[in-house]
Amino acid sequence: MRKFTIFLALLFFVGVEGLLAQTRVITGTVTSSEDKQPIPGVTVVVKGTTIGVNTNQDGKFVFSVPTKYDLLVFSYVGMKMKEVNIGTQSILDIVMDPDVLNMDEIVVTAIGVPRETKALSYSVQNVGSDEITKSARTDVINSMQGKVSDVQIINSAGVAGASSYIQIRGAQSITGNNQPLFVLDGVPISNSGGLNTVDGVAMSNRAIDINPDDIESISVLKGGAATALYGLQAASGAVIITSKKGKSTPGRKISVNFNTYIQFDQVSQLPELQTKYGQGTKGKWASGGRTSWGPRLDTCSYSLAGWDTYAWKEYDVDGKIVSKNDPNATGASIRTYDPYDFFETGLTTNNSLSIAGGGEVSTFYFSFSDNQSKGVIPNNKFRRNTFKISGDTKLGDKFKIAGSANYMITAGDRIQQGSNTSGVMLGLLRTPPTFDNSAGYITTTGAQRSYRHGTGYDNPYWTANMNKYNDQVNRLIGNVQLDYFTTKWLSFTYRVGIDWWGRKAKDILAVGSNAQASGWVHESMENNKDFNSDLMMTIDKDFGKDINLKVILGHNMQQHYYYLLNGNANDVVIPEYYNLNNSTAISSTEQTNKIRRAGLYGDVEVSWKNMLYLSVTGRNDWSTTLPQGKNSFFYPSVGLGWIFTQLPGLKDNKVLPYGKVRVSYAVVAKDAPAYVTSNYFLQPFLTDGWLNPAGIIFPWPGNIGYTASDILGNPDLKPEKTNTFEVGTDLKFINNRIGFSYTYFNNKGKDLILQVPIAASSGYLYQYMNAASMTTYGHEITLDIVPIKSKNWEWDITANWSLIRNEVLELAPGLNSLFLNGFTNSEVRATVGQPYRxxxxxxxxxxxxxxxxxxxxxxxxxxxxxxxxxxIDPDWTAGIGSNLRWRDLSLYVLFDIKVGGKMWxxxxxxxxxxxxxxxxxxxxxxxxxxxxxxxxxxxxxxxxxxxxxxxxxxxxxxxxxxxxxxxxAGWVRLRTVTISYSFTKMLKKSFIKGLDVYATGTNLWLSTKYTGIDPETNLTGSDNAQGIDYFNMPGTRSYTVGLTLAF
Amino acid sequence: MKKINIKVIGVLFLIALTLGSCKKWIDTDLNINPDAPTDAPMGSILTTAEVNMGFVTVGGNDYVRITSIWLQYVHGIARQSESQTQYILSDGDMSGQWNDNYGVSMEDIHTLLQKATAANHYYYKGIAEVLLANALGVTTDVWNQIPYSEAFQGAANLQPKFDSQEAVYTAIFKLLNQAIQDFSVEGFSGEVTGDIIYGGDVTLWMKAAYAFKARYALHTMKLNASIMPSPFDTALAALPHAFSDNAEDLQINFQEQYDKSNPLYLFMDNRGDIVMDSVFIAILTGHQDPRIAVFATSLGENLYVGAGWNYAGEDCSLPGTAVANPDSPVPLITNVECHFIKAECSFKKGDEAAAKVSLFEGLKASLDKFGVYSDLYFQAYQANLAAVSGAPLYKEIMMQKYIALFYQAESYNDWRRTDNAIGLVANPNAGRSEIPRRFPYANTEKTANANTPVVSDNWQRVWWDAGTPSK
Structure with missing residues (x-):
């Protein structure tokens, strides 16, 4: 493994030098001042170099330190950082003090820069690996639900592989992306996908590719000041994912972790249906009738008169429905069928294995995972496999090179949903209570068997078995980072990353399906490549005792490339042979999206007496999507944090040992979508709201055909800008038994770019314009209370509450509202003078x-x-989590509350x-x-x-x-309950280093006024338009048992 | 120290590399879509413009379906079609048709017209003028005031004013006259490609231009308008230059192939929200009209059922092969229509004999067109009509035209300008005693264009229907 990482290093860098000769061996033990016990896992580094190790199980460390260095830095989560001058010693006994107030807590901020929480002038929240693992959610986004204030997460459906929408501090953009930037180990990665049409299948967003068990922590950057260095990509916030890494631990070269769980899913809330009246109209039974306005069933019975010649005997399997008084009535009561018998128990298994370790020079981490889900809808499946290898190696005491490669395969079998005559719920719920869908979906003549004699809507069993949508994603995320420590205070970092994914999807509609009787085969191949590089210079220097200066100067280059090739066969000649060439109506399209950006950025942070922290950043971006002359734009941020409890009179007081106020202001700018500055001709596809996706596909035989695009190019576009302001306080009372944070923020976006529908009489239907402005303000409160803390008992409660108010101030001249998504006469719009949705x-x-x-x-x-x-947006949301531990047994409960917000x-x-x-x-x-x-x-x-x-x-x-x-669509729900028992202490003397067994329930209890399915849903997936429920797939509740094992 | 220097040089090299490449890296030429051309040849735009006319402007979308529901050819049994049978039609329902007429159909025709004008290509120009005249006519006939003089200007005018229908009709006649002139430019012989209707034969386009002249002149018959003082004479003067054979019809021939097929076929395949209306079925069966076999599907031998006002889900005939096959054509204007225009104008000029001749010619052409001509039926019809004259003759002309123009929106124009000469009775369940007289303006245009006129309801009559010239 070590050889491999060195080899990896060699690939990218050719400045390897020999190990330094002049060294001495330093050994030592690190113990805690609290319980005098050794602390394993403490990071020991030689300041200003790459040299560092971790303490082993007994708190011991040993390593060679060149004689010219003399400063060691000891750090460990929950302990105060300690700097020690070696002097002439070779054996060090270090005692670390607990950091009760988390004064030295480090979080990862923009561009992957670690910073002490206390120094920040903005709010950041973290989610840790244990919480992520035990929440047992396939999509990492869902594992954050209810845990972070000002973050709204909506899982679009309870089907395997469905997308989740995440939004931080409300909407910032009108028609652009309102979801945060995802960053994995310093490299921005793609979270695209997840957008559904109103009549297709539930798609996945790409965050689902990540193995949650590989994650060490997630930090959520919310405001403009937090994301200023990331620039335009993070205009809607950032989710910074730090993955697990190998550690250099003397005496323990390798550690192995194995996580496994098995999960059962059931459909949760479902719409109530009537069973009193049968199929038909005007009170009369009608075989094949569209509606259930037929007779009262308690006045009816069956008749089998003329059965042999009855045309619909394969449909009306129980018999014709007649009045009880009918001479042919059998006297039997009418059977009604529960459509919800259609749903199955979903099953997910998740297994992941990681092997990590390292020595003085190199560390490595390897993992493999397998997640397989079978949804509650028959034949709905999702599978993910991930492979990850990462490592770092020190090339002498000044250079460090690290790299990782993460390969993921995801595949889904997806089922037609929504406003789709082949959609599962549409056929299922419209079926009269007297019709049995489960009695076969194909008749002996090969026709579809459904309650409307095969027309109208598909039998849900037909669509789940015959209409297959399958997609596969292959994805590789790789990065290499080179650190060069020039002196104790100056270092350079170069990081380059690439996120490549290819997706292949095949969408099949069988001949005889109602969405298209002739059937179809749609094939698409997507290729997405995001390249990112950062070159940074970092200065970290003390001036005297009181002043510290941190400076970052950086340069960033990115390229986004996306290519889609679509092949459509709009009929299927030989039934059940699904190939693009089995068609008389074949067409294809290509779509490219290529954007390049470059940025120069700087961050200067000055701190004084560990009390005042002033931070100023600036970034200039260049983008290819804006017209020449308007494509270079600068935006600054400034923030101030004041830990007022460092004042002489307040210092070390018992009631409020820590208090900080912080204020920041930032401007965030954003470029335009690609290719909207000029006019184009397109090969036409003619359709209308009734026929789509059918229509006239060009070329017309012998004639190519071009049409002027509906979109009028705008050569005058400029970047959109959002001014963000936030002010807040962090207070810790009585030994941090009570922690309180409050933040107020106010964002105002102007010149927001949106695709404005323009009067068709201009000859065009849309133009991108810098037209809109929108304001958002909000309050977020987090409260941590530790009512009990003793050796055997510990109880902590974490609550967060967010209120976000947002108002569209202006859309475009004359434009009062803008369609975001929905149906004719049932639309989600952005509206002037109203909240975004x-x-x-x-x-x-x-x-x-x-x-x-x-x-x-x-x-x-x-x-x-x-x-x-x-x-659509809620009045306020809250999450209340309680973690109660008794010895090795813990109970975690998380309530998720959403008040207000409508759902159609x-x-x-x-x-x-x-x-x-x-x-x-x-x-x-x-x-x-x-x-x-x-x-x-x-x-x-x-x-x-x-x-x-x-x-x-x-x-x-x-x-x-x-x-x-x-x-x-408000709710109170029991989002998560986890009971876990740790055998770690019990097994202390064995080779097993950790064993936790847990059981988790998700969405076990839901209280809502909403009368449909679980209102955490959205037809169009992770789309700007939320709040649409039209025959959506229902949500689920899940039961999980799992264990995590380390040795 | 030497080693340090190498590293520093290495770092500086990397900085230089990344910064130095910045200029090339940010090249705004990258913002040109590689999958769409910035210009297209005239022939390729013409193909699109023609298919557009058939598929979105005249034969597809909502225009012909709504007017055919109102004229009781067909009956809406589900979704919006069902509401439209109840005369419910709101601005939200109109955006598709309006946006397609302007943003898709007329925009391409206008682009072609500009390119042809710039290139002095009189034939493309003339064809564009004929198509634009028809597209404007179709649009103004259901919406009255519409943008034209300030339309299609892109960023230069995002909120065009609405011209009066009188001004639009003036423009229509001007375009048609200009087209006739352009087709006749001496010494010009430019090639026309991409013409899927006439294969570039401008003599046929000239005939179409005259046919449209006759149609639009006739639309103004209630008015005695200053722009068209004698509509019947104008029409009668134009018709000899118009079509003389069904083969010359201006129509879009759709094809068997699914993605080249007729819009009504696709609607029935994807939605199927309409069935035949009992009124029209009764008219056909009452006449024992052989066209019923191609206008409607039968439910058994010679069993045709249409939906009545109290439709309750029973089996009904669907639109038949003449209009709803994959390869059924969508006519823009036909030889058949010309005969009926001539019949009506002759009648209005007091020449009943000529009117009858044209009526018979129209009927024969229609029976021929649909392949159901028989001497037996035709001669019996002639015989039955021998003694008919006066108002009943006029009603018969309009009735035969109504039948012949099955599932064409021109029938709705005829119904309005003749004030219901064929005697349709409005849906008694609709809460309004009259069939609507226009479409509401599209929601999208209302939102984006402050000049959109306010119309109180769908019973407001368009300029030529109101009967009094607006001044």
């Missing part, structure tokens, strides 16, 4: 007092105009139309609409029936107003 739809006619204006018959009337009906229950809107929703069981119950009769002005006293005729028109959300289908 507003739901638009139709309301009832009302008077100025808001009362319904009713017809003479007593029915409300639709107002055909679209209006803003409600806000389009599913219920449609089911009211189809007569399968629970509400339609009351079709014969008179109902009084409270309101005013429009023609008379008098209060209504007439009751009406919410019957088929009413629901077919304005009564249901299918054709009528959707205002009543916009529901409160």
């Amino acid at each position: 507003t739901f638009w739809g139709r309301d009832w006619k009302r008077n100025s007092a808001g009362q319904l204006l009713l017809t003479d018959d007593g029915y409300p009337q639709m107002n055909p105009d679209m209006v803003a009906l409600g806000n 229950n389009g599913t219920r809107g449609a089911l009211d139309y189809f007569g399968t929703s629970e509400g339609t069981a009351n079709r014969d119950v008179p109902y009084l609409y409270e309101g005013i009769i429009e023609s008379t002005g008098l209060a209504n006293t007439k009751t009406v029936l919410q019957n088929e005729a009413w629901m077919a028109g304005d009564g249901s959300g299918f054709n009528g107003p959707n205002v009543d289908y916009l529901e409160d």
Whole structure:
């Protein structure tokens, strides 16, 4: 392994020098002043060099130190850092003091720079490896749920491989990416993907490729000051992932870690359905009928009259439904079927193994993982395998070279969903209670068997078995870092990384499917390459006793390259042979996206007496996506942290031993999407809202065909800018038994670039413009309480609370709202004067007092105009975690609270139309609409029936107003419960260094007013438009048992 | 020290390398999309413009379906089509058609017109003028005031004003006259490629231009407008220069191949939200019209069922092979229509004999076109009509035109300008006693263009339908 890392080093650097001759051997033991016990794992480094080791299990260390160096630095999480002058000693006994106040806690900040938390002028939050592992989530994003304030994470569906949306401190951009930058070991990586169309399958976002067990910690950078050095890529915050590394531990060359868990998933909340009425219309049973407005089932029985010649006997397997009084009635009661029997118990197994270690010169880390999930929908699968190797080696005492290679394979079998006549939930929930989908999905003649005689919507079993969407991702993330310690105070770092992934997807629709009766084969190949390099000079120098200066000067280069090749066969000639050439209608498209950026940045931090920390940064970026002359832009940040408890009068007081106030201001700028500065011609694809994805694909036989693009190029684009301000305080009371943090932030974005729909009469439909402005402010509070802390008992409670308010101030001249996603008449839009995500739809006619204006018959009337009906984003969110430990047994409980925020229950809107929703069981119950009769002005006293005729028109959300289908999607949920037992102490004398056994439950309890599926969902995936539920796949609750083993 | 120097030089070299390459690294030429050309030949734009006319402007999208639902050719049984049968049509439903007419269809025609004008290519120019005249006509006929004089200017005018329909009609006639002139430029013989309708034959385009002249003149018949003082005479004067054979029809021929197929076929395949309406089925069966076999699918031998106002999910006939096969053409204007225009104008000029001749010619051309001509039916029809004259004759002309132009939006224009000569009865369940007279403006245009006029409801009549010239 050592040979390998050296070889790796040789590949990139050819300045290897011999080991220095003049050395002495230093040995020692590190113990804690608290319990006098040795501390394993303490990092011991020679200041200003690459030389360093870790203490072993007995707290001992040994290494050779060149005679010319004399300063050793000891650091360990939870202990105060210690600098020791060796002098003439060769045996050192070091006693470290506990860092009760976490004064020396180090977090990774922008560009991978480690900084002491106390020095920061902004808020940063960390999630550690143990929490990530035991939350047992396939996608690392989900393992952060509820744990970080101001971070909103929405898992789009409960299917295996579904995407998760993450947003920090609200939306910053109107139509651009609002998700944070992901950084792995200092190298930005791709988290694209995860966007669903309203009628496809649930896609994965690329963060799912990461093996959570490889992660040492995640730090979340929220505001502009925190991400200023990253520049435009991190305009929406950054998620900094630091992976596990090998350690140089004397006497213990190799450590092995094995994590395993098995998880069972069940569908959680599901919409309630009626079982009182059967298939049909106007109270009469109709075989193949579209809706469930048929007869009351308790008045019916079956008839088998004329069965032999009955055309639909393979469909109506129980018999024809007739009145009990029918002469042919068998007398048997009508059976109803529970559609939810369709769902299976999901099963996930996760196994990961890592081997790590190192000596004085080199360390290495190797890991392998396998995660296999089978979803709750039949045939929905997801699998991930990862391989990782990383290491570092010291080339003498001044150079260090480190590198890693991370290879990942993910594959998904995905099922059609959403507004899709082949979607699982659409066919499942529209099925009348009297029809048995599970009695076969193909008839003896090969036709599809579904409740509408094979037309309309697919039998969910048909679509889950016949329509296959399979994708595979191969991904390689690699980086190499070279550190050069010139002197004690000056060092250079060069880091280069590449994230390459290729994705192949095959989307099959069988002949006879309702989304396209002729079937289709769509193949796509994607190739994504993100290259990043940073060259940095770091100065860290003390001036006298009181002043410390840290300077970083850096240069950054990046390239984003994306290429997509699509081949579409829009019919399938030989059924069930899925090849692009098995078609009379083949077309292909290519799409490229290439962006380059360069940046120069600087960060100067001056601290005085460990009390005042002033930080100033500046960055200039150049981007290829903006027009020449407007593509160079500078943006600064400034921050000040003041630890006021260092003041002479306050120092060392018992009640408030640590108190800090911090304030920062930053400007963050962002470039434009690629290729929007000029006009193009495209090969046309003609379609409309009804036919899509079918339509006319060019070339027309013998004629190529070009059309002027709908997008009008804008040669005057300039960067968009967001000014961010934050102020906050961190207080630690009574030996850090109570910790309190508060942050207020205020972001104001202006010249925000968005694709503005322009009047079609201009000849174009869209133009990218610097048009919008948006403001966001918020409060975040985190509170840590340790009510009990003793040898056997420890209880800590961590709570976070976030309130974010955001308002779109301006979109574009004359533009009051902008479609983000959704359906005609049910749209999520950004709206001037409203929070970013507003739901638009139709309301009832009302008077100025808001009362319904009713017809003479007593029915409300639709107002055909679209209006803003409600806000998607929550009023506030909170997470409350409690960790109770008794000896080696711990219980972790995490509640996740979301108050306010709407979700469009389009599913219920449609089911009211189809007569399968629970509400339609009351079709014969008179109902009084409270309101005013429009023609008379008098209060209504007439009751009406919410019957088929009413629901077919304005009564249901299918054709009528959707205002009543916009529901409160707040929740209180038991996000995570983990019980774990550690055998580590018990096995102390054995070769086993650690053994934890745990059981985790996810989403075990959910309380919500939402009447559909679990409201943590979104049809369009990790998209800017959230809050859309139209036959979405349901969420899940999970039960996990696992163990982590180290030896 | 020597070793240190090597390292320092190494680091400096790296710095120099990364900084030095910066200029080349940030090359804004990289921001040119490699997958889309910045210019395209005229022939390639013409192909798109023609297919657009058939697929999105005239034959697809919402325009022909909504007007055909209102004219009771077909009946909406699901989704928006069902609402449209109840005369519910909102601005949100219109964005697709409006945006396609302007941002897709007319934008390409306009681009072609500009390129042809700049290149002095009179034939591309003339063809673009004919197509633009038709696209403007289709748009203004359902929306009244529309942008034209300030439209298609891109960034130079993002909110074009709306011209009166009178101004748009003036422009339509000007474009048609200009096209006729361009096709007749002496000594010019430029080649036209990409013309999937006429294969570049400008004599046929000239005929189409005259046919449109007749149609749009006739639209103004209620008005006695200053721009078109004698619509019947104008139409009658134009028609001899228009089509003389079904083979000359201006239509987009769609194909068997799925992704080159007829928009109604694709709609029925993907959505199937409409079935035949019982009113039209009753008219066809009442006439024992042989075209029923191609206009509607049968549910059994000679069993055709249309959906009535109290439709409740029963099996109904679907639009038939004439309009809903993969390769059914979408006509823009036809020889058949010309005969009926002539019949109507002759009648209006008091020449009932000539009107009848043209009526019979129109019927025969229509039966021929749909391949269902039989002497038996045709002669019986002629015989039945021998004694008909006056208002019943006019109604019969319009009725036969209504049948012949099945699933064409021109019937909706005829219905409005003749004030329901064929005697349709509005949907009694719709809450309005009359069929709507226009489309609402598209939500997207209303949002982005402050000049969009405010229209109180869909029963407001367009300029030529209102019957009084706007001044």
